[in-house]
Amino acid sequence: MSVITIAALDEAAFQIMCKAGIEIPEDYRQGIEAMSGEETGPLSCFVLESMLDNWTVANNDRRPMCADTGVPRYYVKVGNEAGIEGGFIALEAALRGATARATQEVPLRPNRVHPLSRHDNNNNVGINAPEIEWSFEPDADWIDITTVHKGGLFGTDYRMLFPGDGVDGIKRFFLDTMVAFGKRGLACQPAIVGIGLGGSKDTTMVLGKQAACLRTVGDRNPDLEIAALELALTELGNSIGMGAMGFAGRSMVVDTHIEVGYTHTGGMPMSVHCFCLSSRRATARLFSDGGIAYRTDPQWFTPYMRRNSIGWPTAKQISTQSG
Amino acid sequence: MANSKANLNTIRLKTPITRTDLEGIEVGTVVYLDGLIMTGREGVYQRILGDGMAPPDDLSRIANVNFHCSPAASVNDDGSFNVGAVTATASFRFAKWLPRWFEVSGCRVIIGKGGMSEAHYRDIFVPAGAVYLTTVGYGTGALLGRGIVEVEAAHWLDELGIAQAIWVLKVENFGPLLVESDLAGNSLFEQNNRAINAQIEKAYEGLKPPALSRYGETDDKTQELI
Numbered sequence: 192m193s194v195i196t197i198a199a200l201d202e203a204a205f206q207i208m209c210k211a212g213i214e215i216p217e218d219y220r221q222g223i224e225a226m227s228g229e230e231t232g233p234l235s236c237f238v239l240e241s242m243l244d245n246w247t248v249a250n251n252d253r254r255p256m257c258a259d260t261g262v263p264r265y266y267v268k269v270g271n272e273a274g275i276e277g278g279f280i281a282l283e284a285a286l287r288g289a290t291a292r293a294t295q296e297v298p299l300r301p302n303r304v305h306p307l308s309r310h311d312n313n314n315n316v317g318i319n320a321p322e323i324e325w326s327f328e329p330d331a332d333w334i335d336i337t338t339v340h341k342g343g344l345f346g347t348d349y350r351m352l353f354p355g356d357g358v359d360g361i362k363r364f365f366l367d368t369m370v371a372f373g374k375r376g377l378a379c380q381p382a383i384v385g386i387g388l389g390g391s392k393d394t395t396m397v398l399g400k401q402a403a404c405l406r407t408v409g410d411r412n413p414d415l416e417i418a419a420l421e422l423a424l425t426e427l428g429n430s431i432g433m434g435a436m437g438f439a440g441r442s443m444v445v446d447t448h449i450e451v452g453y454t455h456t457g458g459m460p461m462s463v464h465c466f467c468l469s470s471r472r473a474t475a476r477l478f479s480d481g482g483i484a485y486r487t488d489p490q491w492f493t494p495y496m497r498r499n500s501i502g503w504p505t506a507k508q509i510s511t512q513s514g
Numbered sequence: 515m516a517n518s519k520a521n522l523n524t525i526r527l528k529t530p531i532t533r534t535d536l537e538g539i540e541v542g543t544v545v546y547l548d549g550l551i552m553t554g555r556e557g558v559y560q561r562i563l564g565d566g567m568a569p570p571d572d573l574s575r576i577a578n579v580n581f582h583c584s585p586a587a588s589v590n591d592d593g594s595f596n597v598g599a600v601t602a603t604a605s606f607r608f609a610k611w612l613p614r615w616f617e618v619s620g621c622r623v624i625i626g627k628g629g630m631s632e633a634h635y636r637d638i639f640v641p642a643g644a645v646y647l648t649t650v651g652y653g654t655g656a657l658l659g660r661g662i663v664e665v666e667a668a669h670w671l672d673e674l675g676i677a678q679a680i681w682v683l684k685v686e687n688f689g690p691l692l693v694e695s696d697l698a699g700n701s702l703f704e705q706n707n708r709a710i711n712a713q714i715e716k717a718y719e720g721l722k723p724p725a726l727s728r729y730g731e732t733d734d735k736t737q738e739l740i
Contacts, residue, residue: 212586233520233521233522234520234522234542234692234702234706236518236519236520237518237520237522237544237650237690237692238650238651240518240519240520241650241651241654241657241690242650242651242653242654244654244657245651245653245654245655245656245657246656248656248657248660249599249655249656252656252659252660254598254599254655254656254659254660255586255598255599255655255656255659256599256653256655256656257599257601257651257652257653257654257655257656258583258584258585258586258598258599258600258601258655258658258659259584259586259601259603259653259655260586260599294588295588296588297586297598298586298587298588298596298598299586300584300585300586300587300676300677301675301676301677302677311675311676311677313675313676344604345604351726352724352725353725353726355725356722356724356725357722359721359722360722360724360725362721363718363721363724366717366718366721367735370714370717370735371738374703374707374710374738375628375629375703375707375738376628376651376652377604377628379651379652379653427717430716430717431710431714431717432709432710432713432714432716432717433710435651436648436650436651436652437703437706437707437710438702438706439706439709439710467653468651468652468653469653469655
């Protein structure tokens with residue numbers, strides 16, 4: 192079995208750190224372009240036009256699109272048949288190394304500090320930082336590494352709802368979060384809004400963040416009922432009367448993504464996460480033959496990730512069935 | 515900006531900024547700056563105003579524009595600086611420091627994110643003859659970064675780190691910025707809030723009340739969190 196080398200991982204991790212900080216993903220840019228065409232509030236419209244200018248300058252000058260370069264983190268999807276030189280420990284070390292290198296060379300803002308002493312290693316690396324989340328993919332020998340640099344302070348909230356709250360409760364909490372963090376533009380909207388629904392409290396937060404950061408504008412949940420709710424919430428958010436920076440207008444939500452997890456029978460926990468005007472995400476796929484391919488769609492939520500079954504058929508089982 | 519359909523009033527201001535420069539400027543005006551500006555946030559305020567330490571230089575000589583910012587910057591091996599992008603950090607957290615900051619520094623312009631309340635403008639900014647300019651977006655880091663001609667100095671890098679140090683930046687056509695407060699203490703954000711608040715309940719129309727109430731919860735959607 193051929194293995195994916197640490198040299199390739201070092202290179203890919205560094206490249207996605209640069210791309211995430213500098214290049215706005217095309218799906219998001221197109222979403223904002225469409226919104227700026229429809230926006231009637233002059234101030235909100237000015238903000239959107241300025242952002243479009245800003246992304247062009249960032250790309251041309253190769254400088255970060257926003258100086259708050261967020262808190263870098265990684266999502267790693269490992270093909271079930273993939274081999275890694277040095278194993279998972281070496282992979283984690285490579286990701287930490289790439290974070291420090293990119294912080295110096297892009298440069299990114301060294302945002303990560305100790306929560307009490309406020310000590311800054313000046314490289315975005317520290318205790319439990321950057322976070323590395325893992326998932327797996329059947330019948331694959333590649334590794335996907337995605338980095339996301341999401342801002343950290345505003346636009347996220349959690350609430351324990353109950354089954355009796357229903358869709359109205361979901362809408363109410365969604366609106367509360369948009370209104371609270373939309374004023375003065377603290378959420379840096381228009382944002383991709385990710386919603387976690389169900390699971391345990393921690394799962395809810397994790398799913399909502401992944402929904403905001405790892406799906407592209409225009410992507411719909413394959414469950415038709417959830418997909419309809421995604422569209423309804425986007426429309427609701429854009430009907431508040433508030434636009435970019437909290438100015439009068441309608442540009443609040445570029446798109447809404449909902450991810451669900453089976454939850455306690457008595458509850459319906461929900462989280463809301465706004466991924467800002469600098470939606471920094473970039474992905475690299477490392478193939479077993481040494482190749483690297485870069486993209487902006489993390490393709491994180493595969494059918495396997497959303498499985499509702501006990502097991503998962505192997506490729507061999509599927510081909511036997513269809514044969 | 516080419517082909518802007520927003521069509522806002524746009525001006526250029528040169529630092530150091532005088533009271534006369536600010537007279538007659540209305541909220542919602544787009545501003546571009548030329549000259550020297552300095553970054554400074556809680557670390558700087560704590561050292562100078564909280565701990566009573568002497569500033570690294572005469573503050574009014576450094577710059578009378580105070581940018582609430584942590585740059586995406588690094589220090590090269592030869593001691594030179596690499597500033598890629600700059601954007602603002604939320605200013606309302608620093609309001610308590612500002613009355614004395616204006617006194618000590620002679621500052622006339624605060625640049626930041628999110629602005630402050632109209633009460634702060636009335637009580638603190640108006641007597642000091644100062645205004646607040648907000649960055650746009652808030653993510654126009656590359657545009658603002660391009661407006662930096664050079665780093666004049668970086669004070670207290672060792673003591674406060676890259677994020678909190680005083681960066682003295684020579685800028686040219688630095689913007690866009692929006693006038694959030696004027697010399698009379700009006701706030702662009704609060705004007706917009708009032709317009710939006712008037713219709714906010716419409717978005718909630720027809721939704722049933724929550725199953726569980728919570729301590730500390732407000733149902734008044736005209737409130738804001740700052």
